[in-house]
Amino acid sequence: MIKEESILFLTIAAAGFILCRIPHVGKVLRVFNTLFHEGGHALAAWFTSGEVLKIELFHDTSGTTITKSNSRRSQIIVSLAGYVFASFIPWVFILLLSYGYEIVLHITMFALSITLLLLAVRNTYGIIWILVMLGVYFLIIFKIPDYSWILTYLYTGIMLFEGLFSAITICNLSFSKPNNAGDATNLQKYTIFPVWFWGVFFVAQAFIFFILSLYLLIK
Numbered sequence: 351m352i353k354e355e356s357i358l359f360l361t362i363a364a365a366g367f368i369l370c371r372i373p374h375v376g377k378v379l380r381v382f383n384t385l386f387h388e389g390g391h392a393l394a395a396w397f398t399s400g401e402v403l404k405i406e407l408f409h410d411t412s413g414t415t416i417t418k419s420n421s422r423r424s425q426i427i428v429s430l431a432g433y434v435f436a437s438f439i440p441w442v443f444i445l446l447l448s449y450g451y452e453i454v455l456h457i458t459m460f461a462l463s464i465t466l467l468l469l470a471v472r473n474t475y476g477i478i479w480i481l482v483m484l485g486v487y488f489l490i491i492f493k494i495p496d497y498s499w500i501l502t503y504l505y506t507g508i509m510l511f512e513g514l515f516s517a518i519t520i521c522n523l524s525f526s527k528p529n530n531a532g533d534a535t536n537l538q539k540y541t542i543f544p545v546w547f548w549g550v551f552f553v554a555q556a557f558i559f560f561i562l563s564l565y566l567l568i569k
Contacts (some may be wrong), residue, residue: 353568356567356568358503358537359444359447359503359507359567360567362500362504362509363504363506363507363510364505364507364511365504365507366379366504366507366508366509366539367507367508367510367512367515369531370508370511371485372513377409377411378409379411379412379477379508380508380512381407381413382483382505382508382509382512383436383477383478383498383509383513383516384407384411384412384413384448384471385407385413385438385463385466385479386435386436386439386462386509387404387413387432387433387435388413388414388432388466389408389466390414390431390432390433390434390435390436391405391415391417391428391429391431391432391434391435391460392415392417392437392466392469392470392502393435394407394424394427394430395415395417395418395424395426395428395430396430397427398420398421398423398424398427399420399424400417400418400419400420400428401417401418402415402416402417402469402470403416403417403418404416404470404471404472404473405459405466405470405471405472406471406473406475406476407457407471407473407476407480408473408475408476409475413476415432415470417482418463420539425536425540426537426540426541427552428539429533429536429537430533430537431528432503433513433516433517433520433533433552433555433556434535434555435514435545436509436512436513436516437475437514437555437556437558437559437560438519439509439513439561440506440507440509440510440513440563441510441559441562441563441566442458443502443506444506444510444513444563444566445511445566446458447502447506448566448567452499452502455502455506456491457500459487459505459530460484460487460542463480463483463484465479465485467480467561469482479487481511486501487501487530492525493538495522499515510560510563512558513556513559513560514553514556514557515554516556517552517555517557518553518554518556520532520533520549520552520569521534521549521550521552521553522546522549523549524546524548524549524550525549526542526552528545528546529545531548531549532550533548534548534552
């Protein structure tokens with residue numbers, strides 16, 4: 351991206367983060383991060399020859415992915431994948447934008463959403479959310495394509511900030527409520543490392559991808 355585009359992206363991303371703090375509207379928008387988080391678990395399960403039983407996305411922005419894995423190593427990979435994938439994807443999207451490959455970004459977003467919708471998402475809210483999101487997505491891209499970049503910047507920016515914010519949240523839980531710290535708690539069961547170690551790990555990797563993303567925007 352050129353400097354002016356980078357400033358515009360960061361402005362829209364910051365606006366998206368603020369919108370995500372608004373009741374009701376914010377919960378709907380933050381599901382972008384939840385979708386990619388749970389999608390990371392699902393992709394990791396498929397990659398390690400496991401099985402995805404179902405994904406559920408909820409109106410409170412939480413989500414669950416129930417999988418079957420063939421080994422402890424696979425369970426570790428699946429548990430790691432959620433936060434890592436949710437931090438990795440916005441960096442990839444910004445990289446694609448910086449090289450002008452917006453069409454590849456759109457294809458990636460569409461392909462992952464459709465794959466999860468057809469093969470994994472099983473609760474009513476999750477199905478409706480994806481269908482509405484895709485409907486709005488294609489309406490903007492095909493009906494008002496001159497403004498599609500706003501949508502692209504918005505959801506990429508939301509994932510960038512929410513990926514870091516959610517990692518900070520789970521890190522805090524790993525210290526304050528170690529038995530209720532989601533993926534960090536699961537990883538403690540599968541490894542020799544304590545819950546807080548994984549909480550710190552999730553923040554560290556999210557911060558690294560966040561910095562790498564900012565570097566692409568300001569270089």
